[in-house]
C-alpha cells in the first residue's frame with residue numbers, strides 16, 4: 001500500500017492530478033456546496049480546503065476523498081487505471097483472501113501534538129462544516145469512525161456513524177438502526193447503568209474509512225480488516241482518557257463517554273442523507289460528553305457528507321463486491337459482475353445463465369443484502385452491470401413485467417427510507433418491499449430470443465483502431481495540421 005495515513009493519501013491523490021486546493025470557503029454551506037458541485041462533475045476532483053473562514057490557516061477539511069472510481073481503487077491499493085468493473089472484481093477477489101491483521105501498539109501518536117481536556121474542550125475551534133442548508137447544525141463526523149470496546153469480549157468496533165456538534169463539549173452519535181454494532185455495544189454499558197466509553201476518530205487512514213463501512217461479523221474488528229487491506233497493522237496508542245486503542249496517525253480524536261439515554265438525549269438532525277432527502281426527522285439521540293480533544297498540528301478533517309445520488313462516498317460500489325462474494329460463497333456460478341447504482345439503492349447482477357432458475361437464485365441472494373435498495377435487477381452476461389444505460393436497455397427489452405417482476409415484502413430498509421409513509425415510520429416501520437426485476441432472456445427460449453444488433457466488443461475495437469481518429473473533435477487538431485489515419489491511430 002502506497003500510503004501510510006491520510007496525509008500520504010492526499011499526496012498520492014495530488015500526484016494523480018485530481019486534487020484541488022480551495023482557500024477562503026465558509027464552513028457554513030460553502031464547503032458542503034463546493035463539495036457537492038465538484039462531485040457532480042465528470043472529473044469529480046478531491047478537495048482540500050484551507051484558510052477556512054473563521055479558522056486559523058492550516059486547519060483543513062478534505063472532501064471527495066474516494067468518490068471517484070480511480071480514488072476508490074487507489075485507497076484499496078488496486079491499480080487506479082483499471083476499468084471500474086475490473087477494479088471492483090479485483091477488490092472482490094482481494095477481499096476474499098484478506099487475513100485479519102491485528103493492530104500494533106506504538107509509544108507516540110501525532111494526534112497528541114495538541115490536547116485539550118475538561119473545561120478547555122471547545123469543539124467550536126474545529127471547522128466542522130454545516131453541510132446542507134436544512135441540516136440541524138454542524139457535523140464534525142461525516143466520515144469519522146467511532147471506536148468502542150465490547151465490555152464482554154474486549155472486541156474493538158470502529159465503524160462510521162455521523163456525529164453532530166451541539167455544544168462546546170457535546171456531540172450526538174446516530175445509529176441508523178439498532179443492529180449497528182455500536183448500538184449493541186453501547187446498550188450493554190447502559191443496561192448496567194454506565195456510560196459507554198468511546199472515541200470519535202477523524203482524519204483517519206482511508207483504509208479505516210473503508211473498513212468502517214464494511215459489514216463485518218460482530219466480534220471482528222474493523223482495525224484488523226484495515227490492517228489486512230493495507231498489508232500492515234494499524235498503529236494504535238491507548239487514549240489518555242478512555243484507554244481505547246486509537247489510530248496513532250489519525251488527525252483529530254475526541255474521547256469521552258456516550259451517556260445512557262435515560263440520563264440525557266438531544267434532538268439530532270435533520271441531516272441531508274445519502275438518498276438525497278431529509279427522511280429522518282429531528283429525533284432524540286445518544287449524547288457523547290467530550291472529555292478530551294486531541295489533534296495534529298495543522299489538522300485535516302476528513303469530510304464525507306451524503307449527497308444527492310448518483311454521488312456517493314465511494315466511487316466503486318464496495319457493497320456490490322460484498323454481494324458478489326456472497327454469491328460465490330453460496331455456490332452461484334457464472335456471475336460476471338455485480339454493481340450498485342443510485343448510491344447503492346439499485347443492485348444489478350450479471351450472470352451467464354446455465355439453468356432454469358439460475359438468474360432468480362442470484363437475484364434473491366443479492367436482494368437479501370441490498371440495504372435500503374428497492375430495485376434488484378439481474379441481466380445476461382452481454383450486459384455491463386456498471387453501465388446504467390445498458391442495464392435499462394435490458395430491462396426495457398428483455399423483461400416482460402407480468403412474468404418477470406417479483407415483489408418481496410417487509411425487507412431490509414431503515415428509518416432513513418424516504419418512501420415509508422409517516423404514520424408507519426412513527427410506529428417504527430423500517431422495512432419496505434423490493435422489486436426483483438429479471439431482465440434476462442427467458443431461459444426456456446433463450447436460443448430463440450432475437451439476436452442483438454449491437455456491435456461486438458471486437459467490432460468496436462477494430463472500428464476504433466481504423467476510424468477513431470476521424471471521430472476526434474477538430475478543435476484538438478492544431479491549425480493547418482493534416483491528420484492521417486495512421487498518426488491518429490498511433491496517438492492512442
Ligand SMILES: Cc1cc2nc3c(=O)[nH]c(=O)nc-3n(C[C@H](O)[C@H](O)[C@H](O)COP(=O)(O)O)c2cc1C
Nearest residue numbers: 159160161162174175176180181182213214215304
Ligand atoms: C460516510 C458514511 C456515513 C455513515 N453514517 C452512518 C450513520 O450515521 N449511522 C449509521 O448507523 N451508519 C452509518 N453509516 C453506515 C455504517 O458505517 C456501516 O453500515 C457499517 O458497516 C456499520 O458498522 P457496524 O456493523 O460495526 O455497526 C455510514 C457510512 C458511511 C460510509
Ligand SMILES: [Mn+2]
Nearest residue numbers: 157159181216
Ligand atoms: Mn463492526
